Amino acid sequence: MPDYTPHTDAEIDMMLGFLGLDSVEELFAAIPAALQVSGGLDLPQGIPEPDVAYAMESLAKLNTGGASSMVCFAGAGAYDHEIPPVVRALGGRSEFVTAYTPYQPEVAQGVLQAIFEYQTLVARLAGLPVANASLYDGSASVVEAINLAVSASRRAVVHLSAGVHPHWRSVVKTYARGTGHTIVDVPLVNGVSNFDAVAGGEAPGVVVVGYPTYLGTFEDLGDVRRHCDETGALMVVAADPIMASILKTPGSQGADVVVGEGQSLGTPLSYGGPYLGLFACTLEQVRRLPGRLVGETLDIEGRRAYVTTLRAREQDIRREKATSNVCSNQTLMAVVAAIQLGWLGTHGLAQVATRCVTATRYLSDQVTAIDGVTPLLPGVPVARDVAVTTPLDASVVLDRLADEGFLGGLALSSLTDEGDGSVDASVRDRTILMSATERRTRTEIDALAAALTKVVSR
Amino acid sequence: MNLATSAAPGGRAASTPLLGDAREPTIFEMSVPGRSAYQLRTTGIPERPLSELIPSGALADSPVPIAEVSERDLVAHFTRLSHRQFSVDLGAYPLGSCTMKYNPKLCDTIAAMPGLADVHPGAPASLTQGWLAILVELEESLCEITGMAAATLQPSAGAAGELTGLLLMGAYHEANGDRRRRVLIPDSAHGTNPASATLGGYDVTTIPTDERGLVDLDALRAALDTDVAGIMLTNPNTAGMFEEDIAEIAAAVHEVGGLLYYDGANLNAILGVVRPGDMGFDIIHMNLHKTFATPHGGGGPGAGPVAVSQRVADFLPGPKAARLADGSYGWITPERSIGRVHGWHGNALVIARALTYIKVHGGDGLRRVSERAVLNANWLRKRISKNFPAAYDRMCMHEVVVTGTELKRQTGAKAIDVAKRLLEEGFHSPTVYFPLIIDEALMFEPTETESLQTLEALAESLDRIADEARVAPENLHAAPRTTPVRRVDEARAARTLVPTQDARIEESG
Numbered sequence: 032m033p034d035y036t037p038h039t040d041a042e043i044d045m046m047l048g049f050l051g052l053d054s055v056e057e058l059f060a061a062i063p064a065a066l067q068v069s070g071g072l073d074l075p076q077g078i079p080e081p082d083v084a085y086a087m088e089s090l091a092k093l094n095t096g097g098a099s100s101m102v103c104f105a106g107a108g109a110y111d112h113e114i115p116p117v118v119r120a121l122g123g124r125s126e127f128v129t130a131y132t133p134y135q136p137e138v139a140q141g142v143l144q145a146i147f148e149y150q151t152l153v154a155r156l157a158g159l160p161v162a163n164a165s166l167y168d169g170s171a172s173v174v175e176a177i178n179l180a181v182s183a184s185r186r187a188v189v190h191l192s193a194g195v196h197p198h199w200r201s202v203v204k205t206y207a208r209g210t211g212h213t214i215v216d217v218p219l220v221n222g223v224s225n226f227d228a229v230a231g232g233e234a235p236g237v238v239v240v241g242y243p244t245y246l247g248t249f250e251d252l253g254d255v256r257r258h259c260d261e262t263g264a265l266m267v268v269a270a271d272p273i274m275a276s277i278l279k280t281p282g283s284q285g286a287d288v289v290v291g292e293g294q295s296l297g298t299p300l301s302y303g304g305p306y307l308g309l310f311a312c313t314l315e316q317v318r319r320l321p322g323r324l325v326g327e328t329l330d331i332e333g334r335r336a337y338v339t340t341l342r343a344r345e346q347d348i349r350r351e352k353a354t355s356n357v358c359s360n361q362t363l364m365a366v367v368a369a370i371q372l373g374w375l376g377t378h379g380l381a382q383v384a385t386r387c388v389t390a391t392r393y394l395s396d397q398v399t400a401i402d403g404v405t406p407l408l409p410g411v412p413v414a415r416d417v418a419v420t421t422p423l424d425a426s427v428v429l430d431r432l433a434d435e436g437f438l439g440g441l442a443l444s445s446l447t448d449e450g451d452g453s454v455d456a457s458v459r460d461r462t463i464l465m466s467a468t469e470r471r472t473r474t475e476i477d478a479l480a481a482a483l484t485k486v487v488s489r
Numbered sequence: 490m491n492l493a494t495s496a497a498p499g500g501r502a503a504s505t506p507l508l509g510d511a512r513e514p515t516i517f518e519m520s521v522p523g524r525s526a527y528q529l530r531t532t533g534i535p536e537r538p539l540s541e542l543i544p545s546g547a548l549a550d551s552p553v554p555i556a557e558v559s560e561r562d563l564v565a566h567f568t569r570l571s572h573r574q575f576s577v578d579l580g581a582y583p584l585g586s587c588t589m590k591y592n593p594k595l596c597d598t599i600a601a602m603p604g605l606a607d608v609h610p611g612a613p614a615s616l617t618q619g620w621l622a623i624l625v626e627l628e629e630s631l632c633e634i635t636g637m638a639a640a641t642l643q644p645s646a647g648a649a650g651e652l653t654g655l656l657l658m659g660a661y662h663e664a665n666g667d668r669r670r671r672v673l674i675p676d677s678a679h680g681t682n683p684a685s686a687t688l689g690g691y692d693v694t695t696i697p698t699d700e701r702g703l704v705d706l707d708a709l710r711a712a713l714d715t716d717v718a719g720i721m722l723t724n725p726n727t728a729g730m731f732e733e734d735i736a737e738i739a740a741a742v743h744e745v746g747g748l749l750y751y752d753g754a755n756l757n758a759i760l761g762v763v764r765p766g767d768m769g770f771d772i773i774h775m776n777l778h779k780t781f782a783t784p785h786g787g788g789g790p791g792a793g794p795v796a797v798s799q800r801v802a803d804f805l806p807g808p809k810a811a812r813l814a815d816g817s818y819g820w821i822t823p824e825r826s827i828g829r830v831h832g833w834h835g836n837a838l839v840i841a842r843a844l845t846y847i848k849v850h851g852g853d854g855l856r857r858v859s860e861r862a863v864l865n866a867n868w869l870r871k872r873i874s875k876n877f878p879a880a881y882d883r884m885c886m887h888e889v890v891v892t893g894t895e896l897k898r899q900t901g902a903k904a905i906d907v908a909k910r911l912l913e914e915g916f917h918s919p920t921v922y923f924p925l926i927i928d929e930a931l932m933f934e935p936t937e938t939e940s941l942q943t944l945e946a947l948a949e950s951l952d953r954i955a956d957e958a959r960v961a962p963e964n965l966h967a968a969p970r971t972t973p974v975r976r977v978d979e980a981r982a983a984r985t986l987v988p989t990q991d992a993r994i995e996e997s998g
Contacts, residue, residue: 077851091604096616141574167645205828303610303833305790328982351683359646363786379527381552
């Protein structure tokens with residue numbers, strides 16, 4: 032059976048002879064015989080590439096809900112944006128794809144400079160001076176931001192807004208099992224964090240809010256900053272990088288750490304991964320920064336060069352005292368984000384953001400004009416995502432919309448835990464979170480509204 | 490005929506051409522106001538002023554500046570950057586501990602199929618049966634390969650898998666009414682192990698390595714008590730040696746009620762040969778981007794699935810994909826799940842690549858992978874032993890740690906000098922100064938996809954470098970001289986931090 036190893040039988044014999052061995056089995060003489068696998072692994076026989084391709088294509092065909100076969104109105108932190116051929120071509124270059132971490136900077140200037148450009152862009156969108164070279168995804172970035180802020184404030188109480196993506200909040204709580212941080216949920220009232228509801232408890236070391244919230248609403252970051260100042264907490268903002276281009280930056284409004292999900296910056300929906308964890312912070316916190324950081328310097332001939340820096344924070348050097356355990360990150364997605372942002376440019380990114388806002392508003396207006404369909408938060412401005420309540424169970428509505436060729440959104444009941452403080456229990460089961468990106472047309476939105484009209488009147 | 494030298498090495502990158510040595514401007518320096526590349530869909534949606542839609546206090550006066558370049562310049566810039574980057578596709582990358590094997594192109598093609606890449610992670614199970622089948626099949630395959638009962642595919646990388654495993658360890662002990670505070674870790678371990686243990690809420694007790702390059706059994710026994718939650722081991726260890734006493738280690742740790750955690754970074758050595766579950770391990774993470782050939786992407790993405798024995802399975806993160814009673818696929822959450830460790834389902838496209846790789850190989854093929862990885866490492870170990878003796882002079886597994894101590898004593902050339910000089914020869918450097926316990930360590934992991942001719946060329950380069958060190962050590966100190974930049978001033982980078990273009994502009998005033 033052919034595979035990817037180059038060895039001929041003659042070469043194997045020669046190599047074994049060079050080692051003074053008679054068989055390949057002798058290579059494993061150090062492994063106690065009683066432990067060794069006898070009779071081989073119970074896996075199907077290997078099959079040639081074309082057969083594997085056929086098998087995987089057959090599985091892919093069972094994914095009838097893909098954005099290439101249905102019109103996608105699903106968002107909730109994962110968005111169907113334009114990714115042009117030029118970004119796919121450059122991001123697919125094997126020099127970027129098949130390199131390892133840039134441990135030898137002399138032969139890794141390509142990735143290092145691309146990351147330097149990425150860090151610059153993330154820092155600008157955050158309104159902060161430093162951004163790292165990426166983390167796994169938005170949820171991982173929130174976890175790391177909390178760890179940084181607890182370390183800086185020396186207080187382990189976390190005020191976590193219910194406006195932060197529900198899955199990210201779950202991840203935060205999972206990791207708190209290890210760190211022992213106390214996670215206090217801050218409920219939303221009319222789409223805004225209600226810190227009064229958690230007043231009187233132990234003072235937090237960290238406050239985390241979404242911007243926009245996962246329901247698409249806007250926090251008043253000035254109020255959040257005041258809450259932080261009153262309690263001495265660091266302010267962590269989970270921001271959407273597309274919306275960030277047209278909003279006042281979180282950094283300019285007092286955020287100490289800005290995190291986010293960077294999937295919107297050139298990464299396909301990918302069934303949820305690999306995505307891109309954005310992370311930026313103030314200079315004051317740079318020595319607590321998790322993960323890799325690229326800095327500019329000079330080589331011995333005085334040429335501009337890039338290198339990973341402030342390495343003494345990292346796990347391979349500091350071991351149990353490191354600021355984080357992260358090693359592999361999402362460099363390729365970060366390089367792709369730099370390329371995608373380069374393609375969009377200043378005005379293209381703002382244009383995408385503007386179109387997302389107007390399309391989501393148009394979508395909201397069209398569907399809430401349907402008898403029985405109402406906004407979850409009437410009169411509250413939303414961008415990016417909009418939550419609408421229907422007369423029927425949300426998953427039933429979404430199933431029926433799928434029959435009409437639409438991925439209509441996400442049922443809030445599939446996204447949130449019961450009583451999580453973000454949505455009224457009486458409407459949770461009937462509420463759908465929808466989104467329209469710059470790829471959605473008026474015709475598609477009108478068709479969705481027509482289909483929804485049919486579904487809810489049935 | 491000498492088989493080793495009768496063909497030209499495919500893995501030597503020294504012939505790659507570069508035009509000139511001018512610096513590459515940043516994309517910001519190439520920016521010209523008013524230039525653009527983007528083209529968006531015609532939507533027909535009526536335009537409205539943003540001030541009507543967004544709270545006025547939130548809107549910025551002007552958009553965040555990005556860069557303004559043409560599509561042609563964008564392509565030129567990132568293509569030139571790619572030419573300043575070493576990669577597996579270019580040449581041999583014997584970076585120890587990182588398993589830089591060839592990444593089959595089929596896997597990229599599969600991961601790019603719209604039926605996989607364009608699927609929203611929140612789409613209901615009824616519309617994503619193919620994806621769920623992929624997740625279940627990979628979980629089952631990984632369990633068979635490792636000898637475990639169940640797995641989570643959520644962790645994004647090895648370190649995330651380690652932390653997940655440690656949280657599982659904690660949940661297991663807690664369910665037994667047990668609060669244990671210590672984790673044992675050998676001094677040869679990857680840095681992620683102790684860093685993860687801290688985040689898992691544990692104190693680390695370091696176990697020394699003995700003169701064989703293996704866990705010091707007496708020291709281990711002395712450290713064991715009922716406060717020990719478990720031990721983190723990689724086997725073969727980071728010195729490339731198989732922990733021969735693993736059965737005794739497992740028995741001793743289990744004796745005090747502890748669990749064994751397997752760091753799967755070195756799994757490429759043992760596929761189809763020996764399984765962590767059969768060695769007595771309870772929890773294992775795998776690095777799909779090492780063992781299962783998914784590309785490293787310049788530092789990521791990876792994927793770090795965690796497989797566990799039956800007694801830990803109830804605590805796995807959820808939701809996880811499962812085959813349901815009616816034969817369809819859906820999501821289940823284990824009874825006493827620790828919760829989510831990923832925003833969605835894990836690095837799904839990496840998972841699809843790994844399954845593709847496993848399907849091509851099958852059980853036999855995977856064993857062949859490990860056999861040839863170990864054969865290559867041992868051939869190289871012996872071939873270079875004159876100038877670069879192995880730290881532990883006996884059979885190694887998939888990688889070999891050699892020491893440059895003697896060369897340094899004779900010539901003043903250090904391991905880092907050898908590593909930098911090797912770049913001029915068209916090879917990526919080995920891992921240097923790791924594991925920390927070996928003086929002047931150079932860790933080579935040739936992987937199974939490099940040919941004998943490439944290994945011979947690598948060995949000849951190392952011979953040449955050693956000879957040169959004896960007559961002209963300054964060449965080694967000066968290396969590399971043929972790369973896009975030469976040795977970089979790392980102290981300056983840390984002292985005068987320039988992490989963004991904007992920091993540079995502010996600095997230069």
